Every structure is written in C-alpha cells, then in structure tokens.
Amino acid sequence: MALTIGSAIEWWGRSQGDAPAFRFEDDTVDYRTLTNWTSRxxxxxxxxxxxxxxxxGIVGAxxxxxxVGALAALEAGAVLVPLNSRFTETELSKIADEAGLRAVLAAxxxxxxxxxxxxxxSVKTVSFDTLNSLRVGGDDDFRIDTTxxxxIFVIFTSGSTGQPKGVKFTNRQVMDICFESSLREPAVHQGYSMLLALPLSFLPGMLNxxxxxxxxxxxxxxxxxxxxARALDRIERFSIEMACGVPLVYQxxxxxxxxxxxxLSSLRSAIVGGAAVPIDLLxxxxxxxxxxxxxxxxxxxGGVTTATTPADAFAHPDTCGFGSVFSExxxxxxxxxxxxxGEPGEILIGGPAVTPGYWGDEVTTARAIRSGWLHTxxxxxxxxxGRLRFVDRLKDLIISGGINISPIEIESVIVNFDGVAEVSVIPVDDGxxxxxxxxxxxxxxxxxxxxxxxxxxxADFKVPRYVVLLDEPLPRLPTGKIAKARIRADFKDIPARFERVR
Structure with missing residues (x-):
C-alpha cells in the first residue's frame, strides 16, 4: 500500500465493505462497491x-x-481537473487548453x-452513463501506483491578475491536510459523516x-x-458530524x-467562511x-489555514483563530x-498544506511563494x-457566495463588445x-x-448585476492604470442609486 487515495479505498473496502461511503438522493454506495467500481x-x-x-477533467452537477469518476481518475494515476458545471463553452475551452486535458468525464x-x-x-469524452454501467461487475483491483x-489534482481558481490559475495538490500534501484536520476538528475521526451541499467541483467539495x-x-x-430544510433533515437523519459553507448556507x-x-446534536464541526459571520447568526x-x-x-x-477554536467561537467571533497544528x-x-x-499588513501562510505551485506558471509561483511563505x-x-482578524483583500477579487470572481476576466469579455471604450468591474454589496x-x-x-x-x-454568477454607463473616461493613476480604488469609492452605493440589470 502507498500514500494514495486508492490505498485508502482498497483498505476500507476490505475492512468495512458494507459501510456507506457516499449517499446521494435515495442511493447509497458502500465501500465494497466503491472499491470495485472505481477500479473498473x-x-x-x-x-x-x-x-x-x-x-x-470532470464536469457535471x-x-x-x-x-466515483473523480476517484477512478486518481486510481488511473491521472491528475484530476474538476471543472465548474456552470462554465460556458469559452471558459471550458480555456481551462482545458491550459491544463492539457487528455480526457473529460462528463455528465x-x-x-x-x-x-x-x-x-x-484525441481528447476523449467519457459519459457518466458509461461510468454508471461499470457499477456492477466482478471484483477488480486495478490501480496505477503513484508516489x-x-x-493528484489541480483546482483552477480565479486570481486578481486575470484568468484562473491552476493550484497543484500532491498525494503527500493532501494526506498532510487530512492528518492536520483530524487534530484540529472534533468531527474528523474514523467513520465520521459529512454533509456536502456545495458543488463538488470546488476545493471544499473535492477535499472535504x-x-x-x-x-x-x-x-x-x-x-x-x-x-x-432538506439539509436540516439530512443532518438529523444521518447524524451528520461535519458541515461547511458560507454564512448564507447557515442563515x-x-x-x-x-x-x-x-x-442538530450530532454536528461537531460547523465551519463557515467566505464572508463575515453576523453575530446574531452565531x-x-x-x-x-x-x-x-x-x-x-x-x-x-489547502482551504483552511486557521479556524476559530470552539472556545473562542463566541468570545472572539470576528477572529479566525491562531493557526493550526502545523499551519502558520x-x-x-x-x-x-x-x-x-493591531497593525494591518499582508497575511502570509506556511505549512504542509500550502501548494507546491501553480500549474504551468513558474513565474507566478515564484512571486507568490517566497522563503517558504505564501503571500496571500x-x-x-x-x-x-495572536488571533488573526481578516480585514480586507489587497487583491481585487470579488467573493460572491463564497466563490472567487476575477474582475479582469469579466472586463476582458466586456471590452470586446462593440461600443465599449473602457470598463472597470468592481464588487458591490449584495444582501x-x-x-x-x-x-x-x-x-x-x-x-x-x-x-x-x-x-x-x-458563467451566470460572473455576469454583472449592475451596469453603469458613463460618458466620460474612467479615472486613471499617474502610471496610466485605471484608478480602481477611486472607482470603488465613487460607486460604493450602486445598489441604492441604480437598478439591477439582471
């Protein structure tokens, strides 16, 4: 056995074959079935x-x-690239080209x-229907060993400088994240239960x-x-011990x-992030x-560098803890x-959960990871x-419902529309x-x-909900760059002044 996800599947398939691995709707897959299905x-x-x-790649709701398809790809020795099911043809083509996909598993x-x-x-498309046909069959232990x-997977996430960047994850890195989580999270232990109401294609879905x-x-x-209402029912019915989501989910x-x-007495770890948590919700x-x-x-x-301890959840609700066992x-x-x-500055993070770099982008990797620290x-x-309080983003990312959106990606689409001279995309408040x-x-x-x-x-969540037309040039800095800070200040009250366009 090696330090791989496939090794874990095989072990649990042998030692607790009848135990449930995944539940979806009215369907349950046990570990014995999962072992053979993913091998096939x-x-x-x-x-x-x-x-x-x-x-x-893998794409679908x-x-x-x-x-099952994701784990099968890992057992084949492949590098999995989860794809947002809401991508347009243009977005999917860009990510596929950047990743150099050999095959795509598609709903x-x-x-x-x-x-x-x-x-x-040469890029093979494998239907989920084909994968479903492999659920029944003889025992199979096929697996390609990796080191x-x-x-093992690359997660594409939007950056502040343009198109999404592929964040790399290795076997060892992922196992370190799992081990550290077991030391930090009360819920994470052998046989624990997890509720996932988030998309599988993002890091929380794939990892957690x-x-x-x-x-x-x-x-x-x-x-x-x-x-x-269904999420509450699932927590109660299956004695769910861990859940994660943005504040909107819990609200x-x-x-x-x-x-x-x-x-909800079974729920031992309820993780929330992506936006400030209202005190009354706590x-x-x-x-x-x-x-x-x-x-x-x-x-x-790796998703979580620091989390408020259970003891501090109410006493220090505006902080995010003081690190983790190995993450700093x-x-x-x-x-x-x-x-x-009390002095504001840039947050740096370090530890075994930090990515080894960005897919195919050594320049950005060298700029982001310096002297062992990731510059966030x-x-x-x-x-x-020693508790951390998040203040603001130095980057221009828009975080909508916990999803990162790159303004430059939206701007690059709008500026190519006939009649547009200049454009600046900014975040505005949304209830x-x-x-x-x-x-x-x-x-x-x-x-x-x-x-x-x-x-x-x-994708629909990137399409602007407000469009403000100006008949004068956008303000610029002495360097010639558009003055984003001034635009954000001038239009911070857009929802009160302008009608939504969608």
Whole structure:
C-alpha cells in the first residue's frame, strides 16, 4: 500500500465493505462497491490511453457518479481537473487548453458542451452513463501506483491578475491536510459523516466532501443542490458530524421552519467562511448547541489555514483563530517584517498544506511563494493574543457566495463588445451573496445586449448585476492604470442609486 487515495479505498473496502461511503438522493454506495467500481473506471481510462500524470477533467452537477469518476481518475494515476458545471463553452475551452486535458468525464447534460469546447478527437469524452454501467461487475483491483510527491489534482481558481490559475495538490500534501484536520476538528475521526451541499467541483467539495472522508473511512451525504430544510433533515437523519459553507448556507437553514425543532446534536464541526459571520447568526446556532467557527484560508493553502477554536467561537467571533497544528500565518509589512499587534499588513501562510505551485506558471509561483511563505494578497491584523482578524483583500477579487470572481476576466469579455471604450468591474454589496459584480462602462452600448454578450461567455454568477454607463473616461493613476480604488469609492452605493440589470 502507498500514500494514495486508492490505498485508502482498497483498505476500507476490505475492512468495512458494507459501510456507506457516499449517499446521494435515495442511493447509497458502500465501500465494497466503491472499491470495485472505481477500479473498473480506472481500467477504462487506462484502456482509453490515459497514462500516469495525464490530466483528466470532470464536469457535471453534483451526483453519485461525480465522486466515483473523480476517484477512478486518481486510481488511473491521472491528475484530476474538476471543472465548474456552470462554465460556458469559452471558459471550458480555456481551462482545458491550459491544463492539457487528455480526457473529460462528463455528465449527459454536459457532453455536447464538452465536445463543442474540445473538438480535438484525441481528447476523449467519457459519459457518466458509461461510468454508471461499470457499477456492477466482478471484483477488480486495478490501480496505477503513484508516489507521495505525485500530483493528484489541480483546482483552477480565479486570481486578481486575470484568468484562473491552476493550484497543484500532491498525494503527500493532501494526506498532510487530512492528518492536520483530524487534530484540529472534533468531527474528523474514523467513520465520521459529512454533509456536502456545495458543488463538488470546488476545493471544499473535492477535499472535504470526497477525499477526506474516504481517507478516514467515513461517509458523505451529497446534495444535488442546497435546500435548507432538506439539509436540516439530512443532518438529523444521518447524524451528520461535519458541515461547511458560507454564512448564507447557515442563515437559510436557520430561517427554515424546521430549524427550531431539528435535532442538530450530532454536528461537531460547523465551519463557515467566505464572508463575515453576523453575530446574531452565531447565537442562533449556539442556542442549538452548535458553535459556528470562522476560518481563514484559500485554495493555495489547502482551504483552511486557521479556524476559530470552539472556545473562542463566541468570545472572539470576528477572529479566525491562531493557526493550526502545523499551519502558520504571519502578518507583515511591505518589507516582510512582522507587524505589531493591531497593525494591518499582508497575511502570509506556511505549512504542509500550502501548494507546491501553480500549474504551468513558474513565474507566478515564484512571486507568490517566497522563503517558504505564501503571500496571500490579503490584509489582516493580529491581536495581542495572536488571533488573526481578516480585514480586507489587497487583491481585487470579488467573493460572491463564497466563490472567487476575477474582475479582469469579466472586463476582458466586456471590452470586446462593440461600443465599449473602457470598463472597470468592481464588487458591490449584495444582501444574498455578500458581493456581486458591477460593471462601470464608458461607451455607447445597449445594456441588454451587453448582458446577453456576457451570458454567452461567462458563467451566470460572473455576469454583472449592475451596469453603469458613463460618458466620460474612467479615472486613471499617474502610471496610466485605471484608478480602481477611486472607482470603488465613487460607486460604493450602486445598489441604492441604480437598478439591477439582471
């Protein structure tokens, strides 16, 4: 056995074959079935020409087949590339080209999209229907061995400088994340249960919903989409011990009619991040015996670098803890010297969970990871007791419902629309998702046509909800760059002054 996810599947298949691994809707897959199903899937990919280190994409909404396909790709020795199911053809083509995909596992709803985006016949498309046909069959132990340092998946995440960047994860890195989580999280132990109502294609879905429970022989209840009343029912019915989400997830569960009567006593780790947590929400869940714990982290740092301890969840609700067992943070000045308590500076993170770098981008890797520390581009403050408080983003990312959106990616689509002279995309407040994109445009354009143009080339959550037309040039810095800070200040009250366009 080696330090791989496939080793864990095989072990639990032998030692607790009847135990549930995944639940979806009314379907349950036990470890014995999972072991053989993923091995047959890995053999199929190998027979199609997928070799060790080849990149295999996977696209589709949450389903039972998604994690099975993902694990089959890992057992084939491939590097998995989860793809957002809301990508347009343009976005999918860009990511596939950057990753150099050898094959794509696609839900029936996405097969036509994949074939249009990837017309090269050398890139194989494998339908989820084909994977489903492999669920039944004889025992199979096919698995391609990889090393602890082998890449196992690449998660593409939006950056502040343009198109999404591929964050690399190795076997050892992922196992270190799992081990550290077991020391930090009360819920993470052999056989624990996880509720996943988030998309599988993002890091929390892939890591917390698929990989980590498998390593510990646990089970994940996967939801097709988030429904607050149903989520409460699943927590109660399956004695869920761990859940994660943005504040909106917990707010909507708390507002559900069944929240007051729901038995949530099994929930030992409730992680929240992506936006500030309202104090009244902490108390609402605290009255049910559940401590919502705020985290700070990013994909490049393995998701969670530091989390508020259960003891501090109410006493220090605006902080994110003081690090983890092996993961550390610093808050530094421009010269990389440590800030004094209360002094704002850039957050740096370090430890075994930090990515070895960005896929195919040594320049960005060298710029981001220096002297063993990942420079996050985020602004934070450390209090006198060493707790971190997140202040703001030095980057221009928009975080909408916990999803990172690159303004430059949206700007690059809008600026190519006829009549647009200049554009700057900024975040504005949104009562439901925290932030939403707003486009400040100089030019002579039809707003409805512009929105339709964006919908053709961007996932729906990236399409601006506000478009402000100006008849004067955008303000600029002496260097010639657009003055983003001034634009954000001038238009911070867009929701009060302008109608939404969608």
């Amino acid at each position: 899937g890995a053999r199929l990919l190998h027979d199609l020409g997928v070799d060790s280190g080849d990149r295999v 949450n389903s039972m087949t998604w994690p 029936p709803s996405h097969e036509a999209l994949v074939r249009r985006a990837l017309p090269d016949p 602890p340092e082998s890449l 919903g698929v990989v980590m429970p498998i390593v510990f022989g646990g089970s994940t209840v996967i939801e097709h989409k988030f429904d607050p 909507e569960m708390a507002a559900a009619p069944t929240f007051r009567s729901a038995d 108390h609402t869940w605290g009255d049910k015996g559940v401590a919502l714990r705020q985290i700070y982290g990013m994909t490049e740092g 943070f610093r808050v530094v000045r421009d010269d990389d010297t440590d800030c004094a308590p 581009g985020d602004l934070g403050v450390v209090d006198g007791d 439901r998702f925290g932030e939403t994109p707003a486009a400040i445009v100089t030019g002579d354009v039809d707003v409805e046509e512009l929105v339709r143009h964006c919908e053709m080339h961007l």
